[in-house]
Amino acid sequence: MKLPDVLEYVVLDYSNSKFKTTLSSLGIIIGVIAIVVLLSVGEGLQAGVSGAFGELELDTIIVMPGGQMAHTQRQAVKAPAKLTDRDINIIESTAGVRSAAPRNQLYASIQYRDRGSAASVVSISPTKEAVLADSIESGRFLMKSDVYSVVVGHDIAEIAFDAKLHPGMHLTLFEESGEKQEYTIVGILEEWGAGSLFGDPDNQLFVTHAGLQGLADYDSYSQILVKANSVENVEEIANNVDKALSRIHRNEAYAILTLKSFSEAITGVFTMIKYTLAGIGAISLLVGGIGITNVMMLTVKDRVREIGVMKAVGATRTDVRLTFLLESSLLGLVSGVIGIALGAGISLLIGQLGNFPIVVTWSTLLLGLAFGVLTTTVAGVYPANQASKLDPIEALGYE
């Protein structure tokens, strides 16, 4: 029996029993929808997380004073390390390090004319903050020689005060202890959108280290952002940095974090969530598959006489098996196509209504389709075999 003829037979059969067939495919359609929607939601969650990390780049190593807790009671709590320019030099001369950018940070009240607000003020070394420097929207970025100059995050400039802030305006900052200092706005940053591990640049002010001294006395840094020269070796480079620092901070505590390990851990969790969701979809497919087996068994039973006729006019076992198996697979293909179309639609709708990140990928759709076809094909094996084994005379109703 030729394949096109089997197909023709199957299609003919479908057009004769549309209702029953459609009803029976509902389980598969629902299963495929579930797989597509759940995978898309999972993919969306994952993309959201990687997106947040993407901005920061995975080549970043963070060095902070203190941080490490005493693991046991016996172990004395170490004093936090003082991170200074000496550490910057040591880190920058470590193999694999491209740059080390020190930062400090405090929370301050902002006054513009007679209006007040508050934000965190971050002090930076302008030459080492290429990413920030690249995101200037208007005005200019900070320069090494700047003292009482400030670069303003997007949201503060746009919405914190009645008037939009522009380069050239003056802001007065108040530190908790009462110190105050007037700064001149030199630049405004573009919108970053998603926040980052370092906070949310849209709601921060940036000044030079010298500039921050106007509000508080700092003799060390609260954070050093180290850029490694390759993402692959970032863990190894972090170890090198650790070794170099441990020599001069023997009895002091500091912490070294890599974003890569952090992001991998989180990505791992989301991958797990994603496949758990897909697993739920797979279970609904399994249930659908059992439904299909039942329907195919009924179909075979309905057509015992017909199978007898097929055999009497020369159909081999293989012909009969192929016919029923293909009928089942085709049911899966049609249901699968309907399922992925509806699934994609529902996913996008959920994304719209829930304002939720949803990512529908081709591989998700293909996976949904493949599972649909696979399920119905497997579901058809047993009924097709039963059909092929029928004895022609008995099937003809003992002629």
Next chain:
Amino acid sequence: MTTIVDVVNVDKTYRMGTVDVPALRDVNITINDGEFISIMGPSGSGKSTLMNLIGCLDRPTSGDIIIRGRNVNKLSDNELAHLRGKEVGFVFQTFNLIPRMDALRNVELPMIYQELSRAERKAKAKKLLIDVGLGDRMHHKPMELSGGERQRVAIARALANDPTILLADEPTGNLDTKTGAEILSLFKKLNDDGRTIITVTHDPEIAGYSERIIRLRDGKIVGEKYES
């Protein structure tokens, strides 16, 4: 005259639970090309059983069935199905058409399993339907046809692969006398064209048409009569 079917020492026993039901005992028949044979006998005498064996729908319990030199016992299930599709055309008392398919498609079916091309089998099926007088009923489904028309579709289908033997198990049993007579003359015509026909019948009139009558009783051949 060439022998096309040889039935040699055939026994057929059905097993019903623990009881053996003998349906045929030591049957020997030789059928030659172009013969028109009637098989007669009381109900339960084994007529249908014999037809099914000759038609390769079943295998003997012992003995040999040889169709055109090929021993049925030595063929696999798939080979047997092929032989059946190619060498045998069956006409059943209850027609056994597929209700979901129209007349044309029903006649095409045997050719699908012999892997004829689509165009070839459509043309052949049309010609056969015209030959049996159903040129204007090709797209009717069995439910939309009369009994006699259905039987003619079944005959067209049986002839689809140009079989060596046409087997008909009580082909007029479900038809009224007049329609039965029409079917009968169709068989006669086919036989005149050289087709070998074996038919089971209770009707002495049909038997009258045939060249040889084989009588069965309790699974045994009890008489063989050649008409002139």
